[in-house]
Amino acid sequence: MTRTETGPPPAVAPATAVEPGPRGEPPAWARLARRLVEANVAVVTVLALFTALVIGAILITATTPSVLHAWSQVGSAPGHAFYVTGATIGDAYGAIFTGSVISPSALGHAISTGRGWTGAFNPISETLVKAAPLILAGLGVALGFSTGVFNIGAQGQLIAGAIAALYVGFAVHLPIGIHLPLVVLGGAAGGAVAGFIPGILKARTGAHEVIVTIMLNYVFLDLLTYLLTSRPFQQPGQSNAISRTMPATARLPHLFGSTLRANLGFVIALAAALAVAWFARRSTLGFSFRVIGANQRAGRTAGMDVRRVTVLVLVISGALAGLAGTVTLSGTDFFLSTGYGGNIGFDAITVALLGRNRPLGVVLGSLLFAALDVGGASMQVATGIPIDLSSVIQATIVFCIATPMLVRELYRLREAGGGSIQLFMKGWSS
């Protein structure tokens, strides 16, 4: 037998990591560079954003008449064509920013004159208003996704929550300190009930939650339409499909004075994000959610009750969507009408994806989405570029995030060893 002892004989069985040997260790800068190219989550997200902005810029160039005109005369004035293009793109993105965050000129005006503060801060206030329900519903969807339950019914649960909140709002009369918390709880309970239905159907009969939740969206939408024309929900003396309004004691207080619409709903959303983060990381129930989301068979073998978890996930997810409906109702709208909630329940799915099912990610993703919505409207007013550009940017971001392979190929990123992007659609078919 030949023993080829290379170097010192390794010590017997240290249970921990082998220290990196001095030989062949790459220098610090090389390791740093490597880490940067390795496609971790943050880098992919930033690059997705960047890609979306580039595609948006191309679209602006290709569709704005003044830019096209400048390019048609590029032979005589090449510099002008570039100037017009740059200026138009800059104006458009500038308008999105000033329309959704803050307008420097309005702010300057307010500082110098001492008036017009509302105008200066209105953009960011509107963004917060739009983001709050997205965060809440997005958290619910994300919690479901990470447990392997695909709740596509946030829209219906949101409506159910809003109906319940409205009922608690007009049916009881209490001082605001008691009434408002009851309204919020009622909204959450309404959403929870709406989530319980697909949950129990899946646990008991194996019905696929995707189909059931999608169908329940229509059920709640039509239920709302029915209630809006019947007692006791319909506004008395009205023949239109309009509900009663929330009394003052059932409305969420404003955060920054009565002229800005930003309200307690955003604080509720942030609190919910913290609660969900705690729940997923630190609670025993959240632990079982994560286990079952990652490997249902291992969870079952370890004695976890998969059916119970399925029901609970949908109940909690529904409650969060119900809260989303409550904060729009009690924060800004104060009454219900047909088609209530717009697209929030579906944008919530996008936001959960964008935030990679993490609470902080959902908050940031919602703020970005809300800003693009709010800013897009201002851009249309200021520059005439249609608001659809915002939708295109939103869609491109989501597209890039959903297909990290694409971004990696595009920017020649190397796959990271650990913490790389996990395929989130895992479990869809089960």
Added chain:
Amino acid sequence: MRLELAGITKRFGSLVANDGVDLVVEPGEIHCLLGENGAGKTTLMNVLFGLLRHDAGEIRVDGETVEFADPGDAVRRGIGMVHQHFMLVPVFTVAENVVLGFEPTRRAGFLDRRRARADVARLSAEFGLEVEPDAVVESLPVGIQQRVEILKALQRDAQLLILDEPTAVLTPQEIQALFGIMRSLAAAGRSILFITHKLKEVMAVADRITVMRLGRVVGTARPEETNEADLAAMMVGRSVELVVRKAPARPGRDVLELSGLTVVDERGVTVVDHVDLRVRAGEIVALAGVQGNGQTELAEAITGLRPVTSGSVRVDGLDLTNATPRQVIRAGVAHVPEDRQGDGLVSGMTIAENLILDVYDQRPYARLGSLDLGEVRRQAERKLVDFDIRAASPTVPVGTLSGGNQQKVVVARELSRPVKLLVASQPTRGLDVGSIEYVHRRIVEERDAGAAVLIVSSELDEVLALGDRIAVMFRGRITGVVAPGTGRERIGLLMAGMEEADLPPSAEGEDGAVTALDLT
């Protein structure tokens, strides 16, 4: 093909999985790679097959330095790999699987099935790999599925075949057949890199042996110059007890009582057929049998994972027939499942989290519905040391551990709460000799502490070494319960379906208390 690896180094963060590894495989050679769990064997093979990028070193094929960006490159250079977990499409036929990715097509892009079938037939005949080209893969036993994997590599004209722990899931007959195939491939000039933990197999089939430890090559040998004990010592770095030392069992009360237990599976097949079995406190009953004769289903029925059709399961007097897994666990039953990756672990979660999978909601890990993460981590650190689990820290995902270390995590979890009954299916599958020694010792300790132990194992050596009584299962029925002194032939006959009553009386006494047996 002559393969040369020179100074291959691969790091995962601060962990050096391969540290300047040199290895030469000559044409027509069966080269065995031995090494304890986590030594870096799979990592080295993944580097060679283009699945991982090495940080330093060179790969040379027939003297020429090569760079593999992905497995496609490796395949083009004549390297084939059969992974431990097969990568076949279950609903495709053998022929379709073999040509997948390199499909012979006719005009208009139609798959040329006739040529695919002919390819399979030609390769099968050439190397003695018998398979039915039109069989659907999911209907085949693992041994045959493995042949399909080998055929796949051969169809792409592999000159060097990597087999990573191919024998772990095979029956003894299938292993012999595989060795035949390996020898005929070597005779045809193809090289084989073969990884296993079973020293007997190494001695039987290898032309040359390379031993790795802690990421380095610590020695090479030829089988005729060495022996199993030396190899084990070189691998683990100390001398290893290749036998299980245990005092004669002192059985107490009945703990597990199965009476008339019958399980009909989802296809309507009776997989467990009126089984009566008792396991007493302080004894180990080993359930022997060729895989697929109902042992797995029996273990699952006891642990609440599979519905019992008729009959009953009692543990310590408590009726657990069709109880939930949770009730079974709370009754003091520990379960090491056969499929660790599917049933035992959540590969994306950390080692610490995996260690509390079945006690996460109990003290000291939980209080009032919230986890005590500090305690979870502290306990995990202790278990890494206690069970010699090789990992950078308790917070790395369990999926990054080597196969053997993953198994130790499962065993560590199951043996760290009070146990009345331990049901362990293939408890040492994929473990190195040192770890097998350790796990066997822990199982014997559980027995001596008064637990009843039911071991399900398709390793006859393990069955003979551990069992105080040996129950043999065939087609869902117990064909006999014998003492460990019983000869291998007799047990072999029972495993083949002969009833105990039909066999001639055995020469050994039933009390032939054998306390030490070769387990390699």
